[in-house]
Amino acid sequence: MQILLSSIINHNRKYTELGEVATYIPELSKANKNHLGIYVVTLDGEEYGEGDFDVKFTMQSISKVVTLMLALLDNGPEKVFEKIDMEPTADTFNSISSLETRNPQKPLNPMINSGAIAATSLIYGESCDKKIERILKFTRKITGNKEIGINYDVFRSEKETGHRNRALAYYMRSTGVLTGDVEDILDAYFMQCSIEVTCKDIARIAAMLANNGILPWSGERIIPAQYARIVKTIMVTCGMYDESGEFAVKVGIPGKSGVGGGIMAAVPNRMGIGVFGPALNKKGNSVAGLKVLEELSRELDLSIF
Template sequence: MQDLLSKLIKKNLPFTKDGNVANYIPELDKAKKDALGICIIDNEGNQYCAGDCDTKFTVQSISKIVTLMLAILDNGEEYVFSKVGMEPTGDPFNSIRKLETSRRKKPYNPMINAGAIAVCSMIKGSDAREKFHRLLDFFRLISEDETLDVNYKIYCGESETGNRNRSMGYFLKGEGIIEGDVEDALTVYFKQCSIEVTAYTIAKIGLFLANNGKLSTGEQVVTPRIATIVKTLMVTCGTYDSSGEVAVRVGIPCKSGVGGGVVAVVPGRLGIGVYGPSLDPRGNSIAGLHVLEDLSNELKLSIF
């Protein structure tokens, strides 16, 4: 496995030249464009890593799957999906168009920014501080890493430049989707995106989902039903308006973030974390998806 991963990193490294690092959030543009790494963890605790697997980066939209799990724990499935849909949009992750033009005013799914902001508003807590600390504790629990924390430079950049996200938040408040304080929801959203991780961290989260919500200790943290919901939405919506293509090419649940991370899940078997900050036009790691495609083909990982 180790030799295979090293080979796949070397093979797909040239694809990093075809993309660009995110530059619309201050500090994200400082990422090394040709970085590429992967980490795989299996149920026996074996770890296989290659390339830039120890490089720290911000989790960005991968955080949406974690927040969704906590929101369902806090409120129940029925309430959460009364406010946010389950359907792909076919639009970019930061699009606002369908909020107003669609017959239904709620966001199409929790994996786009509007849906994720709505989900953040559902986290229990008296204020933004308590809500986020509950979320960060949950993040640390399921990744089995007590050291996780926010990169405050990135958070400040997120907050200072997040005008489109703010407009979504206030629109959702006007439509009754967000019931609490909009700024609290936005603060939680900007902070969750700014949590610093490595490929290993997100591989651990992938393994948690692969095992239907169980830690390596065997503790059941979320129900298998919640894990199934999240994995299904990863397939249909997890890589934005490339989700159908990624389902065909890679064939396993994936969730990407503009920090360059991709978490992937092989149900019952593996958690996979990939890092490659050079992005395609849709916001996905361009070389990272090539690595996942090759890995899936080599090991016959597709669930379809």
């Protein structure tokens, strides 16, 4: 495995040249676009890292998976999906039109920004601070990494420039999908996007999902198997922005990407994978990260289809 990973990282690193680091959140533009790393956690307890697997990056949209899990734990699936639909969409992740044109005016799924903001609002905690404390605690528990925290420079950068997300949130406030203090909900949303992790951390979250909700290294159940299944299913249909369909065909693993350059992939009953490569394609996914996962899936026959 180590040799395979090494080979895959090496000959896919050239693809980092084809993408660009995210710039719409100014702080993200400081990333090194040539970084590329991978970390694998198998369900029988082996762990492998290659390349820049220990470089820190912010979760960005990968946090949508954590939020969905916590929202499910706090509210149960029925209440969550009463507010948020579970249908994939070919629209971009920050699209606002579908909130206006569809009836009823629910966000389409919890992996696009509108749906994730709605999911954040469902997490217990009467304020941003309480919510984010619970999200961090939950993330640290899954990853076993007590150091995990928020990158406040990124958070401030997101908050200052996050007007499109603000538009989504106020729109949902106007239709009743959100209630309460919009800016407080947005703060929690921006903070969770700014949680700083490495490939290892997200590989461990993925391993827990791959293991049906149980931490493979300790046997501790984090979420019910049914919730793990829901989350993995939605990762397949909606996890890679408007490239989800193509990712399903080419890679075939439940995955979730973030514009920080991370991709988290959970291979049911086999392994959790964390990939990092901040050079993004036009759809917001890590260019080289996609190539790495495509090759790994082919080599180890990881597609669930």
